[in-house]
Amino acid sequence: MSVLPEPLERLILALERLPGVGPKTASRLAFYLLKAPTELSDDLAKALKVVKSMTAFCKTCFNITDFGREECVICTDNNRDRSILCVVEDSMDVLALEKTAGFMGIYHVLQGALSPIEGIGPDDITIFELEERVKKDQIVEIIVATNPSMEGDATALYIRQRLEKYPVKLTRLARGLPVGGDLEYADQSTLLRALSGRQEL
C-alpha cells in the first residue's frame, strides 16, 4: 500500500521518466508542483500537449520549426550567407551556435549521429539530403560541427568520404581547451589536441 495518493504517485512516475530525473528529484518536483499555483502545472500541461503537434521539421535543413511552415526562420532569412553551411547533429546545436552570434551561414541538421552500437546508419540520419544540397546549391564551405564524441567524429569522417568528390571546402570546429577552463583539470585527450593544434601567439 502506498502512502501517497494515486494522482501524485502517477505524476512522480511520469517525471521519473525524464532524463536526469531520479526518484528523489521526481518527488521533489511533484510536491513543488502540488504546492505551487495551479497556473504553473497548467502552463506546463498545455505546453506539453501542443509541443509535438505544433512543431515540424524544416524541409531544407531539418531544423525544428513551427507546424505549417515549410522552412525554418534561418532558411528563410535573406540576410544569411548561403555559401557556408554548418552541419550539426540536432536542433539544440543550432540553438547553441546561434547564441554565439558568430555564424551567419545556414545549417543542416543531421537529426542524429552514426552509431553502429545503437544501429544508426547513414540512412537513419539526413546525410543523403545533405549530399543533395551540396549537389544543387552554391555551397563553398561546409563546417562539420558534430559533437566531439566517438559518434560525432565517426559521422564527420563519413561525411568527408561522401562529400570529397564535390568542389566544396570541408572544415571542422577547433579542438582545444575550453574558455574559462583550467589546464590542470583538462582531460588528457583535450590537452593533447590543444598541444597539437597550438597556434602562434
Add this chain to the structure above:
Amino acid sequence: MSVLPEPLERLILALERLPGVGPKTASRLAFYLLKAPTELSDDLAKALKVVKSMTAFCKTCFNITDFGREECVICTDNNRDRSILCVVEDSMDVLALEKTAGFMGIYHVLQGALSPIEGIGPDDITIFELEERVKKDQIVEIIVATNPSMEGDATALYIRQRLEKYPVKLTRLARGLPVGGDLEYADQSTLLRALSGRQEL
C-alpha cells in the same frame, strides 16, 4: 527573433520555472520530450492536470491524501500505534520516514516550519491543530522530526514551549554522523553534535 518554434519555446519556459531546472536543463528536457513517444508527454500532461484537483489533505494529520477521503491511509490504518505521534514539516518527510519501515505510530504534518524571514508564524502552520490532538487524543510520546535546519529547530523549540503543559513525552530525532558518511567530510556542527551526543559502545 527566436530560432525555436513558439510551442517549444513555451515548453522550455514552463520547465524553467521548476526548482533546480535551469535554462540548459529545460531545453534538454524539452528536446527530449519532443523526440520521445507522444505517450510520455501525454502521461505527464494528464498527471499534471489532475494532481491538484484529485488530492486533498487529511483532516486529522494534514498529510496529503486522495480527494474525497477524509483521512489518509495512515490515520485510518488500525495497525498503527496511536499513542506515538511524529511531527514533520511536510508530506515528503512522511514518505521518507515510511520508507525506513521503522516507525509504526501516526503523524502530524505541520505543512511548513516557522520562519520570521519568510513571514511564516505559528498560525500559518498546523500547530494549533497539533495542540488540539494532544488535548483530545491519548498521545504518550511526540517525536518532533522537523528538519535539522534553523527553521526546523525554531519550530521544534516553539512546539516544546507550547506543549510542555501537557502530560506528554517530547523527543526529537538523533543528530550525528550520517550512515555511510565520512568523518573527514562531516561539517563542524554535525561533528560537534556527534561528539556531544556520543553513546556507549
